[in-house]
Amino acid sequence: xxxxxxxxxxxASFRLASARGIGARARPAALVRLAGxxxxxxxxxxxxxxxxxxxxxxxxxxxVRTEPVRAAQVYLREHLDSPLRVDDLAARVGLSTSHFSAxxxxxxxxxxxxxxxxxxxxxxxxLLVTSAMPVADIARAVGYDDAFYxxxxxxxxxxxxxxxFRRRAGT
Numbered sequence: 335x336x337x338x339x340x341x342x343x344x345x346a347s348f349r350l351a352s353a354r355g356i357g358a359r360a361r362p363a364a365l366v367r368l369a370g371x372x373x374x375x376x377x378x379x380x381x382x383x384x385x386x387x388x389x390x391x392x393x394x395x396x397x398v399r400t401e402p403v404r405a406a407q408v409y410l411r412e413h414l415d416s417p418l419r420v421d422d423l424a425a426r427v428g429l430s431t432s433h434f435s436a437x438x439x440x441x442x443x444x445x446x447x448x449x450x451x452x453x454x455x456x457x458x459x460x461l462l463v464t465s466a467m468p469v470a471d472i473a474r475a476v477g478y479d480d481a482f483y484x485x486x487x488x489x490x491x492x493x494x495x496x497x498x499f500r501r502r503a504g505t
Contacts, residue, residue, distance in 0.1 A: 347372040348443070349355065356490065360379060378491050399439060400437055402429055402434065402437060402443070403427075403437055403438050403441040404426035405426075405427050406423050406426070406427050406434070406438065406446075407449075409423070409426060410423070410449070411451055411453060414450075414454055414457055414476050414477050415474070415475060415477045416477060418447070418450050418477075420434070420435060420446050420447070423446065434446075443490040446480075450477075451487055452491060454478070455476075455487065455488055455492065457475075457476045458473070458475075458476045458484070458488060459492065459499060460497050461475060461476070462487055462496055462500040462503065463500070463503045469481060469484075469485065469496045469497060472496065473482075483494070485492065
């Protein structure tokens with residue numbers, strides 16, 4: 335993947351999406367990658383927060399969304415720093431673990447754990463761009479107790495280390 339472009343306006347996000355051929359029926363993985371590129375490329379305080387939210391919502395852009403899945407997504411966004419157990423999340427929305435997992439996968443195109451990882455990395459990306467917090471503090475703020483494990487997960491999603499991501503973003 336080429337280095338992240340730096341842009342000064344939100345309209346660049348629409349041009350980038352159009353250039354990549356990503357429209358309303360795009361696959362969640364393509365939308366999540368696009369949102370990651372946008373978070374890295376648009377360094378505007380509030381806009382980055384919106385883009386991080388869009389990255390999470392893009393992963394859930396299926397037509398099969400149900401109320402339990404929506405409730406779980408809201409809970410997950412509000413409790414990123416908390417430990418995750420799929421069976422606890424299923425119980426919270428009143429479903430068995432297997433039924434909830436199947437609904438979630440159908441609605442989002444992926445599993446709960448992967449969804450949470452991408453939410454956490456999107457939030458961490460925002461913090462890397464908008465704050466001077468040390469990487470270890472950002473890791474804890476998004477639910478990772480081990481900064482080295484966080485860095486490995488970050489690299490898998492963003493194709494660079496948290497430090498390199500921050501450097502590319504210019505902060």
